Amino acid sequence: MATVEASGSDGKGQGSETAVTYYRLEEVAKRNTAKEIWLVIHGRVYDITRFLNEHPGGEEVLIEQAGADASESFEDVGHSSDAREMLKQYYIGDVHPSDLKPQSGNKGNHPEGRGDWGACRNGVSGANCACASPGYSSLGPGGLPSAS
Numbered sequence: 001m002a003t004v005e006a007s008g009s010d011g012k013g014q015g016s017e018t019a020v021t022y023y024r025l026e027e028v029a030k031r032n033t034a035k036e037i038w039l040v041i042h043g044r045v046y047d048i049t050r051f052l053n054e055h056p057g058g059e060e061v062l063i064e065q066a067g068a069d070a071s072e073s074f075e076d077v078g079h080s081s082d083a084r085e086m087l088k089q090y091y092i093g094d095v096h097p098s099d100l101k102p103q104s105g106n107k108g109n110h111p112e113g114r115g116d117w118g119a120c121r122n123g124v125s126g127a128n129c130a131c132a133s134p135g136y137s138s139l140g141p142g143g144l145p146s147a148s
């Protein structure tokens with residue numbers, strides 16, 4: 001039995017539950033054909049190809065968002081909690097931390113405006129991210145240096 005783990009890991013994480021596959025937005029953007037449709041909703045990537053003709057709101061609205069971030073449209077509709085549950089079936093991975101853009105209502109100001117403190121702090125952004133440098137270590141999620 002072959003289990004495919006997320007590539008590019010640094011050797012940790014044997015369990016498939018902890019393996020997260022990260023996709024760059026440019027990768028997602030290619031999945032915008034009738035054959036394959038991916039969407040981003042709240043930083044997560046969904047392959048909704050097989051859901052297209054099951055969507056109660058019709059396939060057209062999904063096709064319009066194909067390969068893009070549909071978070072806003074998804075929320076605008078006021079989808080039910082059932083709809084949110086359904087999302088899990090189509091989840092394939094997360095947007096790469098370097099591609100995450102600040103969402104409205106994001107928690108904390110990332111020093112680079114990425115709104116992505118969690119990923120940074122976990123070292124996901126790694127060397128690409130200025131907040132990994134020691135100068136930022138005194139900044140809290142509010143983006144303010146601790147007064148002393």
Ligand code: HEM
Pocket residue numbers: 046048051055056057058061062065070073074077078079080081082083084086087090
């Ligand atoms: C994979 C993502 C999605 C899932 C799982 C999903 C699921 C659903 C479900 C279950 C419903 C029935 C009503 C409800 O339970 O809320 C629904 C309705 C609807 N959805 Fe989605 N949806 C998704 C993405 C989207 C997106 C991206 C849009 C807009 C661009 C959209 C637009 C609509 C509309 C317009 C309706 C009809 C609402 C109505 O007639 O009251 N959906 N969707």
